[in-house]
Amino acid sequence: MIFQIPHVLSDQELEQVRLALSEAEFIDGKLTAGWYAKEVKHNRQVQGDDGEEIRALIKSALLRHPLFQAAVRPKHIHSLLLSRYEIGMDYGRHTDNALMGQYRSDVSFTVFLSEPDAYQGGELVMEGADDEQCYKYPAGAAIAYPASTLHRVNPVTSGVRLAAVGWVQSWVKDPAQREILFDLDTVRRSLYAQSGKTDEFDLLCKSLANLIRRWSV
Numbered sequence: 380m381i382f383q384i385p386h387v388l389s390d391q392e393l394e395q396v397r398l399a400l401s402e403a404e405f406i407d408g409k410l411t412a413g414w415y416a417k418e419v420k421h422n423r424q425v426q427g428d429d430g431e432e433i434r435a436l437i438k439s440a441l442l443r444h445p446l447f448q449a450a451v452r453p454k455h456i457h458s459l460l461l462s463r464y465e466i467g468m469d470y471g472r473h474t475d476n477a478l479m480g481q482y483r484s485d486v487s488f489t490v491f492l493s494e495p496d497a498y499q500g501g502e503l504v505m506e507g508a509d510d511e512q513c514y515k516y517p518a519g520a521a522i523a524y525p526a527s528t529l530h531r532v533n534p535v536t537s538g539v540r541l542a543a544v545g546w547v548q549s550w551v552k553d554p555a556q557r558e559i560l561f562d563l564d565t566v567r568r569s570l571y572a573q574s575g576k577t578d579e580f581d582l583l584c585k586s587l588a589n590l591i592r593r594w595s596v
């Protein structure tokens with residue numbers, strides 16, 4: 380399931396992030412890419428400690444978002460990179476590493492930090508077996524997608540694309556199981572809004588809790 384998480388960052392937080400990025404030191408993005416992804420990764424990233432405060436702000440903004448909680452079921456947001464694509468930069472087709480340090484990457488996300496009209500190109504593209512989908516969301520919004528997906532970032536042809544890119548180990552590692560839990564939770568909430576705490580609602584709550592018990596790792 381690929382989904383948009385709107386308004387992860389408030390306007391004020393977005394300003395704060397952009398200000399910090401305007402003062403940060405950027406280094407070659409190849410330094411954090413897997414051995415074969417290095418070949419196709421052409422961007423710049425904030426160097427180590429420089430972005431610590433901003434990374435913490437973005438992580439906590441994601442964790443407080445109800446849709447991120449319901450759809451991703453995060454156990455740890457274990458990695459977060461602050462990246463910049465200038466004219467001519469791109470990131471060719473790759474899959475993200477399955478293991479990063481101590482953690483598994485189940486879900487990848489991008490928080491868009493530049494307004495869509497501030498740059499041309501630079502779409503995040505998900506490649507399926509026989510089609511592809513392009514994503515470019517408003518600044519402050521995020522996209523989350525299974526880390527198993529083949530994807531790329533198209534070359535930026537004008538302007539600058541700023542983004543925060545990260546990886547999550549989920550309590551539920553299988554995307555299909557996460558989707559079932561998300562759907563059941565959505566139905567449960569809508570039933571509750573319509574008719575309150577009925578017997579049907581209680582049974583759904585029981586099934587949802589028991590599936591989470593079975594599937595969480």
Ligand SMILES: O=C(O)CCC(=O)C(=O)O
Binds near residue numbers: 532
């Ligand atoms: O910038 C993006 O939206 C995604 C970048 C990416 O795929 C990565 O860093 O692995």
Ligand SMILES: [Fe+2]
Binds near residue numbers: 474
């Ligand atoms: Fe990636």
